[in-house]
Amino acid sequence: MIVMGIETSCDETSVALLRDGREVLANVISSQIDIHKKYGGVVPEVASRKHLENMNHIIKAALLEANLKFQDIDLIAVTKGPGLVGALLVGVSAAKALAYGLDIPLIGVNHMEGHICANYISHKDLEPPFISLVVSGGHSYLIHVKEYTEYELIGTTRDDAAGESFDKVARSLGLGYPGGPLIDALAKKGNPKAFDFPRVMLEGNSYDFSFSGLKTAVLNTLNGLRQKNLNICVEDVAASFQEAVLDVLVEKSFRLLKERKQKILVISGGVSANDGLRKRMEERGAKEDVRIYYPEKILSTDNAAMIASAGYFHYKKGECSELSMQVTSNLGL
Ligand code: KG4
Ligand code: ZN
Numbered sequence: 001m002i003v004m005g006i007e008t009s010c011d012e013t014s015v016a017l018l019r020d021g022r023e024v025l026a027n028v029i030s031s032q033i034d035i036h037k038k039y040g041g042v043v044p045e046v047a048s049r050k051h052l053e054n055m056n057h058i059i060k061a062a063l064l065e066a067n068l069k070f071q072d073i074d075l076i077a078v079t080k081g082p083g084l085v086g087a088l089l090v091g092v093s094a095a096k097a098l099a100y101g102l103d104i105p106l107i108g109v110n111h112m113e114g115h116i117c118a119n120y121i122s123h124k125d126l127e128p129p130f131i132s133l134v135v136s137g138g139h140s141y142l143i144h145v146k147e148y149t150e151y152e153l154i155g156t157t158r159d160d161a162a163g164e165s166f167d168k169v170a171r172s173l174g175l176g177y178p179g180g181p182l183i184d185a186l187a188k189k190g191n192p193k194a195f196d197f198p199r200v201m202l203e204g205n206s207y208d209f210s211f212s213g214l215k216t217a218v219l220n221t222l223n224g225l226r227q228k229n230l231n232i233c234v235e236d237v238a239a240s241f242q243e244a245v246l247d248v249l250v251e252k253s254f255r256l257l258k259e260r261k262q263k264i265l266v267i268s269g270g271v272s273a274n275d276g277l278r279k280r281m282e283e284r285g286a287k288e289d290v291r292i293y294y295p296e297k298i299l300s301t302d303n304a305a306m307i308a309s310a311g312y313f314h315y316k317k318g319e320c321s322e323l324s325m326q327v328t329s330n331l332g333l
Helices: 033-037 044-066 085-102 111-122 162-172 179-187 212-227 234-259 275-288 305-316
Strands: 002-007 012-019 023-031 075-081 106-110 130-135 140-147 150-155 264-268 291-293
Touching: 002 044, 002 085, 002 305, 012 044, 012 305, 023 044, 033 044, 044 085, 075 085, 075 111, 075 305, 085 106, 106 111, 106 305, 111 130, 111 140, 111 264, 111 305, 130 234, 140 234, 150 234, 162 179, 162 212, 162 234, 179 234, 179 275, 212 234, 234 264, 234 275, 264 275, 275 291
Parallel strands: 002 075, 075 106, 130 264, 264 291
Antiparallel strands: 002 012, 012 023, 130 140, 140 150
């Protein structure tokens, strides 16, 4: 079964062709990062306009790469949320036009579910049940994945998401956008114990995440150093900040694995590209006999192959969307 996936929820226009939910035939990703970089973050209006300009070209490029024709496609899967409403509308409109014109089914996909499914592409042996940590620019989730399309959301974002805190701290260090990869690289050269930033675990045994206090602590430290005209070692700030985020992510994930008696942890979303996170999770996994999965880097950040995969598994369950399907910017899992 050939599924075309379309992803336009933020600043990547992406179209993929996938065979049987796990085999990538094409995954074309056109990033707008260079355009948004000069504004220090994504400008929604600009993102929508760029998606519109790119969409037809990216669809053609994906077909060319996969050496397929429109008639070979069996299903169109598209991100319907969460994301920027104008950006989502471009992808969903293109998907509806294709489904109608080719007379094939359409399926709307939750972007966060797509992130989890990126792992089915990278690891052909992976099957539910497992615990999943999904950490992106907009969300931090801990989920018990019980079946291919059955999710129990256990922990969620209280304020700033994990990726958002990387982006905000990077901005305050004058590093540019997106901050995650820049902090990741600097952290490797810094001392993670140089600053004692807070690890917010929240009340009781909560699995929710809160990173805004950590971000504020970093900003206050930087302001203090600047006021005293003291030198700021960017590498040490990056390493100490990242260590605080990772402590929380690792601790909560492993607490949940234990509580649910699960032995597989699947991480995904843009922050799962973080080398420090991958290393820490693997070290802890080896100690506690837990297998750690994460996608190859190109499938960690936004792409349409993961959307096609999620669409495939829903379609296999007999689900399908109407042509009247709406986009939902704050779509929950
Ligand atoms: O999943 P994603 O591509 O888009 C959303 O769905 O939000 O995630 C983007 C986020 C950004 O906040 C970016 O800074 C972060 O992922 N990110 C990273 C790394 N690469 C991307 N964060 C930490 N370390 C990285 N290597
Ligand atoms: Zn994403």
